[in-house]
Amino acid sequence: SVTVFVAANGATPRLEISPPTVNFGLVDILSAPALATVDLMNSGDGMLQINQITELKANTDININTYPSLQLAPGQSTSMGVSYHPSDAGTDKEKIKISSNDPVNGAQTVTIKGSTADPNIEAPATVDFGTTDVGTPVTKSLTLSNTGTGTLQITGIYFTNSTPTFSVVKTFLGDLPPGSSVGVEVKYSPDDYTQDVASLEILSNDPDEPSCVVSLSGLPGVPEIIIDPLAIDFGSVDVSGPSPTREVEITNAGTGRLDLQALALQGSLAFSYIPPQIFSLYPGDSETVEV
Numbered sequence: 001s002v003t004v005f006v007a008a009n010g011a012t013p014r015l016e017i018s019p020p021t022v023n024f025g026l027v028d029i030l031s032a033p034a035l036a037t038v039d040l041m042n043s044g045d046g047m048l049q050i051n052q053i054t055e056l057k058a059n060t061d062i063n064i065n066t067y068p069s070l071q072l073a074p075g076q077s078t079s080m081g082v083s084y085h086p087s088d089a090g091t092d093k094e095k096i097k098i099s100s101n102d103p104v105n106g107a108q109t110v111t112i113k114g115s116t117a118d119p120n121i122e123a124p125a126t127v128d129f130g131t132t133d134v135g136t137p138v139t140k141s142l143t144l145s146n147t148g149t150g151t152l153q154i155t156g157i158y159f160t161n162s163t164p165t166f167s168v169v170k171t172f173l174g175d176l177p178p179g180s181s182v183g184v185e186v187k188y189s190p191d192d193y194t195q196d197v198a199s200l201e202i203l204s205n206d207p208d209e210p211s212c213v214v215s216l217s218g219l220p221g222v223p224e225i226i227i228d229p230l231a232i233d234f235g236s237v238d239v240s241g242p243s244p245t246r247e248v249e250i251t252n253a254g255t256g257r258l259d260l261q262a263l264a265l266q267g268s269l270a271f272s273y274i275p276p277q278i279f280s281l282y283p284g285d286s287e288t289v290e291v
Contacts (some may be wrong), residue, residue: 002257011046013074015102017110024084024114027117028150030175030203033085035065038110040080042072048189052099053080061086062094062112086116092186118149121206129188129218133257139169142214144202145181156203157184165190166198166216186265190220193256221256221283232291248273248289252281265290 017040024034042048055062068079086092094112102108116275121178132138146152157171170185190196195217202212232246252258258281265271274290281287 011074013042013046013048013072013102013214014044015048015050015098015100015105015108016041017098017108020108021111022082022113024112026117026149027084027086027114027189028117029086029088030151030153033083034104034114035067035083036112038080038194039077040068040072040122041077042074044102045074047074048072048076049101050098051101052097054097054099056095056097056109057093058090059094061092064096065177073129077225080110080231082112084112084114086114088115089118091113091115091273112190113258116179117150118148118208119146119150119152119176119204119206120150121145121154121202121204121209121212122147123202123212123214126215127186129216131221131255132188132190132217133221134190134193136257137187138218139185139187141170141183141185142200143181143183144172144176146176146178147204149178153205154182154202155205156201159198159199160201160213161199163196164194164197165218166200168200181207186216188216188218190218193220193222195219219255222254223252223256223258223281223283224254226251226253245290248291250281250289251284251286257282260287 017038022036022038027034033187050068053067062082062084064080065083066078068078077201092114096110096112096287097107098110099107124142127140129138129140153175154173157168159166165188167187168184168189172184176182198216200214200216204210209242228249234244237244260279263275265273271291
């Protein structure tokens with residue numbers, strides 16, 4: 001008699017996934033969804049059956065946008081498309097479990113992760129308009145910068161604690177790409193002799209500072225007239241002799257422009273004066289009047 005031993009190996013599927021991890025890096029909230037592809041291949045010699053694909057964390061910012069074929073012959077490949085569209089600040093992570101009839105790795109996991117590209121607003125904390133004359137406006141530019149990695153969306157600029165002496169003459173509403181800046185112009189027009197303050201609020205999508213407040217201040221210039229001397233004694237003067245003259249110095253010792261509106265002599269007609277050439281004196285300036 002003859003004995004024959006027969007041995008055989010069954011056809012075995014093998015699921016290979018590439019890449020096992022997808023890192024989208026930084027993605028802007030305002031941009032279109034970021035896309036990536038995960039390749040699935042049957043490297044075995046048997047028919048591969050994909051039984052189930054499950055998003056384990058159910059992260060709504062990470063999604064499967066195209067599903068792979070569920071049956072793969074030996075050597076055949078398919079692909080799965082994934083997308084990332086962050087809805088808020090921070091980091092997102094998802095794990096996608098792929099179950100198949102692979103006898104060795106029947107359940108494999110693909111890790112998907114990404115982070116939000118956050119904008120960051122930079123603006124001056126305070127703006128001092130210094131001292132200016134009443135009725136003489138001063139305009140300054142406030143630079144708003146985006147020093148973050150995502151698009152900065154400025155949605156509002158307005159006064160929260162204002163006086164009529166401050167006004168925005170050039171505003172900005174819209175998007176600032178990373179690394180860019182824009183100027184907002186504010187005018188200060190003092191109308192009295194008291195100090196003025198205001199607060200300018202800037203609203204944006206900066207996750208750490210959605211409301212940025214800039215403090216504004218300005219000081220009206222206050223003129224101060226000094227007359228020297230305050231009294232003049234001509235002494236005895238010969239009626240038929242030459243007319244003596246004396247000088248009166250008018251000085252502005254204040255911080256604002258001094259406007260001389262009128263000069264007049266009161267009393268005896270024996271006195272006269274030569275009108276000054278300058279009727280506006282800036283701080284520290286003087287003018288002499290001959291009497």
